[in-house]
Amino acid sequence: REHFRAMIFYDFRRGLSRQECIDQLASTFGNEAPHKATICRWFNEFNRCRSLLTDEPREGRPKSAAVPENIDAVRELIMQDRHVTYREIQASLGVGMNCIQMILHEHLAVKKICSRWIPHNLTTTQKKDRVNWCKKMLKKFDRGASNAVYNLYTGDESWIYAYEPETKQQSTVWVFQNKPNPTKVVRAQSTSKQMLTCFFGKTGHVATVPLEKRRTVNSEWYTTI
Structure with missing residues (x-):
């Protein structure tokens, strides 16, 4: 040319x-x-008095910052803190917001969702024990057809904490593709707390009993309420 x-x-x-x-x-x-x-x-x-015969330098599309080093860095930030924000990732890497979004959603395929609250974090063995017990009770009482099931009551105790609940935005976490949705057991720092025991029967909630201070929940306590 x-x-x-x-x-x-x-x-x-x-x-x-x-x-x-x-x-x-x-x-x-x-x-x-x-x-x-x-x-x-x-x-x-x-x-126009041009004498240069070669192409003049011009600004083209900038080179993408979605390189393996940045992708690995974003993955590491998420693994360290599932609550990390877009702004914090951008400040750490020093790249554009469009690149951050491309790395998160196209390369890492992560999404940010709210954690589901659960009262207890049960182990696999504890879950199986509860399922087996329920199956035995259904079989024993003819799947609820027997009136004797009305005489069954169950209860459980739990600490009720006084704390400032997180906002929906604060409770969101990054979740990788094909990973289960997150759950959390609320155990925030509290200025006060109260032990409560709730009882349920076949028809629903029966009673809620607050535990006296310095009192231990055991079989003796259950027989006296």
């Missing part, structure tokens, strides 16, 4: 017109000659 530009520049300095330059290049190079519009554009450039 620069060879043709040099020829166009030579014809321009000789004082030839655009059409004369077009005709000379076409007669010499045939179909390989530059297009008419290209020759006219370069004549306009030379009229």
